Amino acid sequence: MPPIVIPSAEGAHGVRASRSRAPRPDELDSIAWLASLTDAERERALGDLRVVNVQPGELVCRIGRPVTYWFGVLDGLLKMSSDTALGVPITFTGLPPGGWFGEGTVLKREPYRYNIQALRKSVVAGITAETFHWLLDRSIGFNRFVMNQLNERLGQFIAARQIDRLTHPDARVARSLAALFHPALYPGVGELLRITQQELGYLVGLSRQRVNEALAALEVAGLIRVEYGGVRVLDLAGLRGYAAADVAA
């Protein structure tokens, strides 16, 4: 497994430090909460904001590591999971562009409670825990964003538990897709979710073939359209309630 990638605020020395860079202007535009800051607050945030490119399979943060950054996905796709080594029930959550995570652990200054791993080449941004708290202490807009993030994520985990209990593969795929399309948590996703069927398989815990089959079924049902390297959602509500509709039919 590749080494842990931690963006450095200093960028002064070391292998890790050399991997992080300043964000590009177009990348800044994709960070939703920046718009809710005052000019002074934004200046501080921008000075602290680092960006790092991660390769498939790389760990962005690992269980038990001390919290250093609050992370956001600018491009690509990450997956969040509880530890696999202990045989604990594994819950996967996909993190598409626009998603920010780790606020719970940064808030409490606890070690990370889950692994974040890149499913494909991705761009990850981060601000230090210090700046995160600095913003939390004075920016109303930032607090709104974080609070909404926490609230929405709670709903995500409840949905994830339901997904785990579903046995029908098509339903698992449908609900997982619905979760990834969450407009409040992942504003960067838009209409088209860039995800390969292989990646979706890793996320849902199914083989690529079965995912392919499930996607075909969902397309026939008129809920999505399968495209090369991605899925276009036509009926988000339909995806969320797919199992119920299936059982009722």
Next chain:
DNA sequence: TCATTAAATTGTT
């Protein structure tokens, strides 16, 4: 910009 080639992804067995 276009044509060619390589790589990635998909659909099927």
Next chain:
DNA sequence: AACAATTTAATGA
């Protein structure tokens, strides 16, 4: 797991 077909990305004229 392996294969062929399709789409995208990369390369160079």
